[in-house]
Amino acid sequence: MTAAERAERTAAADDLCRAAYAKADCPQTGVSLVAVGGYGRGELAPFSDLDVVLVHDAAVEPGDWAAQVWYPLWDSGADVDHAVRTVEEVQQQASADLRVALGMLDCRHLAGDPGVTLRLRSAVSTQWRRDARLRLGELRQLVAERRARHPELAHASVPDLKQSTGGLRDATLLKALVASWLVDVPHGDLERSRQGLLDVRDALHTVAGRATDRIVPEYWPDLADVLGLPGGEAAQRHLRVLARRLAHLASLAWQRAEAAQRRPAPSGGRRPRLETVAPGVAISFEEVVLDRGAAIAGDPLLLLRCAAEAAERGLVLAPPTASRLVREGARLPEPWPHEARDLLVRLLASGPGLRSVWETLEETGALDLVLPEWERVRLLPHASEIHRFTVDRHMIETCVEAAGLIRRVARPDVLAVSALLHDIGKGGLTEHCVAGEPVAREVAARIGFDAREVDLVGTLVRWHLLLPETATTRDPEDPATVAVVAERLHDREELELLAALTEADARATSEKAWTRWRASLVADLVRRAAAVLSDDPVADDEVEQVTPEIVVPAAVAADPREVAVSVEDHPDGARVTVVSGDRLGLLADAAAMLALQRVSVRAARAWPQDRYGVSVWDVVEHDLDAVLLRQRLEAIVEGRLDVASRLRLGPALRLAPSVAVRPEVSESATVLEVRSDDRPALIHVVCRALAGAEVSVRSAHVSTLGPQAVDVFYVQEAWAGVLSEERAAEAAHVVRAALERTFGTTPD
Known part of the structure; x- marks a missing residue:
């Protein structure tokens, strides 16, 4: 399935439409037949509809010929969505209905008076650019509603090629944003991802034998055969890489478009204003970039500092900045210095801002420098259907959830790193909790944690399923139930960290994984275990320690x-x-x-x-x-x-x-x-x-x-x-x- 085959299908459909138009004996001037939407873009899949509009000047009254255009198309067996409109009516509908406006941006001449099509394209494009700033909020709401209903294509267990975030709808919206002149998008990256998704959709139609955008699990092996890939898992990874890239482009485009709305009109010829926010780090146009004079080759913390500032502020980490630091930046020594570890923890505990910044680190190759172990779980599907996301995205979502719980624990740094690494052992033959512990310990030591902290991280990763499994499968009144927990943990510090990690992990899994019932069972188990693990109370003024004697100047x-x-x-x-x-x-x-x-x-x-x-x-x-x-x-x-x-x-x-x-x-x-x-x-x-x-x-x-x-x-x-x-x-x-x-x- 290739772009060439789509072009052949489109050409065949064009011939069919032109023949139908000619047979209807339409007027020579003032009327044209145009393709819109996916057909207008020339992206017909094997079972796609033909979206066409018969456009006429207001002075041309539609006669019997207007209805006659459609009969040959219906007789051919094609599924046709059709309409008859004046140029002005199209503009009115586009103004009233955002979906119409988006579809008309891709209108393409098929037959009739090309002047009518030209006026239509010009009117629609001009109206879109003129109203884009005013309609951006409406467009954003449309996207938000769709994303609330459909999970991300790169991480969904049952992907929807069109509606999911990072799918074909987002590709269309990106083209519309570019047409608004508010932002630009790397054209090559967008087209590669879009064409790749279209190839997958063509293969899906072939495998399913009908028009569909949802890939159910049993389709993956056959999709791999059609796409020339070695197996179902390879087909999944192929699709998820494309979708992740497109979702990243969409996220950047939206943030930049909204920033462009807030930006004052340019005064001409001035260099971008930089606001310094940290050593070597600045903000320009609501993106985190390198400051002038930044010590790129001499500051190994610069990449992490840029990432942490962007995530905490909810800003874009400019991809060119991350790419440059990958190429030219100094490498971190091992073990990491204290400040480097602190920056990583700030990044992980930044909340929702982590998502887009982490995507930028992945897409630019920066993550390979910071956490090469991530390759073990990159875009790895979960075996359990209860999970909403792939393993890697689930781990990031766990960090986002854990960021809201850091007030509960004495060691938020340990919680954040454990949230990131808790499923790092997945993908192998060994139980993932067991396989993940040595990897987590190695990472914790490399980023500069001391022996006690490394042990904490290792324990949390090893036993991160202990509380929910014990709470839901054993009698809470049985002393042996509490003993299961107490025998595996050293003290209340570990228990409170494990309780927070358990909640974050479950919330990141799905709504079904952290119900009120399950939460109450875990809370009761934690309360009982805390009583067993209680330490002696802190002695009076122990925290104050002995103060030194200072020589007064x-x-x-x-x-x-x-x-x-x-x-x-x-x-x-x-x-x-x-x-x-x-x-x-x-x-x-x-x-x-x-x-x-x-x-x-x-x-x-x-x-x-x-x-x-x-x-x-x-x-x-x-x-x-x-x-x-x-x-x-x-x-x-x-x-x-x-x-x-x-x-x-x-x-x-x-x-x-x-x-x-x-x-x-x-x-x-x-x-x-x-x-x-x-x-x-x-x-x-x-x-x-x-x-x-x-x-x-x-x-x-x-x-x-x-x-x-x-x-x-x-x-x-x-x-x-x-x-x-x-x-x-x-x-x-x-x-x-x-x-x-x-x-x-x-x-x-």
């Missing part, structure tokens, strides 16, 4: 109103120490100093020492200028610099922040645990909110786990001790409100 000792900043470089960053007289708001000012300098904080500690306040900040950057930092801090302290107006806050929070009071942790202070998307100004906002409530931060323990900041603040009344329950609740509310007010949250 002479200038601060002489005048506590002074501030001192020192910087000590380390192999993986630097340590910034801030000392001044102890006062409310000092920690907030120090955090603002670093945020304004766009310094990435990896961890921080703060504590009072006599009458002084000390904070130590471990940061990613090297070669920081202590004098410049001190000058910036002095300007903040003295009120010469408006922090709120200068902070760059980044995208809105994807998940609502969590602020919990932990009364069991300390008897001498009130402990607030803040979990939120990591943002440069996060610590400043929290500390400023507490200072505004006249709550003193006695010590702070800041850490970042992938995309999530987990910050613990030991707080007291400004001149007293532990906060009352009412004051603690008020402080938690003030912090939560400040975070939401400052950063905003992304609507669900």
Whole structure:
């Protein structure tokens, strides 16, 4: 089945239509017969309909000849969709019905007055380009409704060649978007994918012996024979590769078209405006690209940094940028440095933005550099019909689901990586949980996890089916049921991670896989297992640890109103120490100093020492200028610099922040645990909110786990001790409100 055969079928149909038109003795001028839709594009499959319209000028009144055109076509046995319209009526229908407009964009002259066809094509094209911006939302809604009914062609268990995402409908819409002049699409890639899908449809009609677009499982071996492929699995992979490429093109085109709508009119001759968002990374026209002067050959983190920024912001990772980094970029050392792993986790935990960015990484070959093990599961069909997607897409959907659960676990980084790798063992002869564990451990070690973290990832992959299988097949009241779980897990940390992974995995599988009944069974099993695995309660103030004694600089000792900043470089960053007289708001000012300098904080500690306040900040950057930092801090302290107006806050929070009071942790202070998307100004906002409530931060323990900041603040009344329950609740509310007010949250 080839384009040449489609051309032959189209030519035969054209001859039939022309003969019918000639036999009807139509007027010589003012009337033409045109092919529209797939027939207009010359894409007839063996059992396709003939979509034709008899178009006439308003001055030409249709007579008996208008009806006579169709009889020879019906007598031939062809399935014909036909209509008689004036040029103006076609325009009116196209304006009222988007489907008509799309079909008429492909109108092609068959017989009669070519001038009428020319006017029709010109009128339809002009109307489409003129109204495209206004109709883009309507077109997007049409696509959304179709996609809600049909799964993605590349990942569906029973693909629909026309309606599925990445199918022939999307190919037609891409051509329509290009015709609108809003965006362009790589023509060669589009045509290769489109022609490949048409070949599969032709083969499907041949195998089925009728017009159909759905490929049921029993058709695959015969399709392979017609397409000249070695077997049913090869035929599936062939189709899915084509569909994935076309779906990727469609996704990029839609994002670019919508960005074009929001873009102001060009002022002429200006270079694209770049907004720097991270080292070497910028945004241009709502796409993540390389910044001017980016160290392509010297920065092995650049690819991951671009990907994470694009996914978190819901933007396009520009394919030329990814392709260039594949060709010219520096390679990551093994094991990966901490920042590389953190960027990968940020990418995996970015939520829905992960999908399109991951597609770009796959299509450009960048994924082979980051995760070569992905080839094991690429476009691999699931054996179970309950799965909506292929194995690789299911793993990405599990990451998307897990991203919404990271507030529940202490190690969101481990959860994100385990979600990505949980089915990596599929496709072999060994049980996939068993086969996947050593692969997952190898990947976890390569990306820089320590031995305990590697063990966590391996355990989660090995036992990711443990909870649902045990909960649904055993008596929950039987102590042996809980023992099955407790014997395989070490502690509650593993249990809470496994519970989150179980839910994410099930939600990504299908609606049937995570019903209220199944969820309640798993929750009950987790509760019972948690009681068995419970550790001893944390000793009072254990988290605080012993604070070191800092030598107070002479200038601060002489005048506590002074501030001192020192910087000590380390192999993986630097340590910034801030000392001044102890006062409310000092920690907030120090955090603002670093945020304004766009310094990435990896961890921080703060504590009072006599009458002084000390904070130590471990940061990613090297070669920081202590004098410049001190000058910036002095300007903040003295009120010469408006922090709120200068902070760059980044995208809105994807998940609502969590602020919990932990009364069991300390008897001498009130402990607030803040979990939120990591943002440069996060610590400043929290500390400023507490200072505004006249709550003193006695010590702070800041850490970042992938995309999530987990910050613990030991707080007291400004001149007293532990906060009352009412004051603690008020402080938690003030912090939560400040975070939401400052950063905003992304609507669900």
